[in-house]
Amino acid sequence: MSRMKLSRIKLYDKPECPFCWKVRLALHELAIEAQLLDSQSPDHRPVWQALAPRKTVPVLVNDDTVIYESNVILEYLADISGSLLPKNPAERIQPRLINAYSDGVIGAALREVIFEKRGKPEAEWDRARIAAGITAFEQALEFLSEQLGEREFFGNCYSLPECALTARFGLAEAYGVHIPSQFANLRAWFERMKARPSYRATAPQSLIS
Template identity: 70%
Template sequence: MTVIRLYDKPECPFCWKIRLALFEQGLTVEHIDSLAPETRETWQSLTPRKTVPVLVNGDIVIYESNVILEYLNDLSETLLPEDPTQRVTARLINSYSDGVIGAGLREVIFEKRGNAEADRDHKRIEQGIAQFETALDYLSGQLGGKTFFADSYSLPECALTARFGLAEAYGVEIPDRFSNLRSWFERMKSRPSYRATAPQHLLS
């Protein structure tokens, strides 16, 4: 039986959402650290973008995270709802997570990661947090009082769990006014997949 290989980076949100998807599906996977010098040449030869994640399953090589998610759904039919309208919703929110939620958080994380407090651009951090909080308005409206963003655990849960997990790790909180999002994230953190896939240094 072919074992899926995932060239991975612990704090990469695109990698983390793939780890969540794989765990939720119960698929056997070999995680390969893309930061290890001995693996860099191998995985970079597989992708023109020279970025991770890169998933390899036999002769199939996929180097774009959302295409990986679609492929994983094709394997198990568990990451997208059956209803066509709900499938569109799931895909749109997954895209929103990458393009809008991720944009503000990126500013905060890139500024805080590796920089001492005195060396940080605090205006950049404040602007990133403000951008993140503004982006939550749409998400809160989309979630409403539902358990999941679509009618079951799907792509948005993978994507947003990773984003919110990194936000929390870098001191960016979901404001109290978004109580449905705070409750949603607590539910996601209580799933076995969260602890199994989160960067271990963020759990300590």
């Protein structure tokens, strides 16, 4: 793939946000250069907030183009690069569906664990909430495991679900939630994703140091 020099692209970012991480993965995999701007810094916060109607990250800016939804960002990156989604419309469906499942189902389950543990001493954790989140996560993995089967990727190439689920599983692992051994195909898939240069290059520093 040719390396695109598009460093005028800016990404208003937050390292531990799974939606931001999936965009960082996409940028790295596509070799698109972007300036990562910390949305929480006093220099960038007012600009970011003015751009994002729901005050969420990520926000991608490319000249006059402003995109404040991670999935619209991914579709845009796929459009400008010609990669990240299969070419055939019928084959694009599966990666888009798994990406939506990652946001909606996997994300909702993990949120219970991460929001409960984050910034709290262990003694104050609501263990029932954490257990419910882990159960929901493991149930959701059954569908993903079936969908992946013995394939290398969820679609016919590295695409949206690889970005979305790598970020989700990476954060899960950091919060002590692991893929159970019965889902050997998902475990192997995640190990392959972690072995790609994009993983270390885009992971929040707090996860890899």
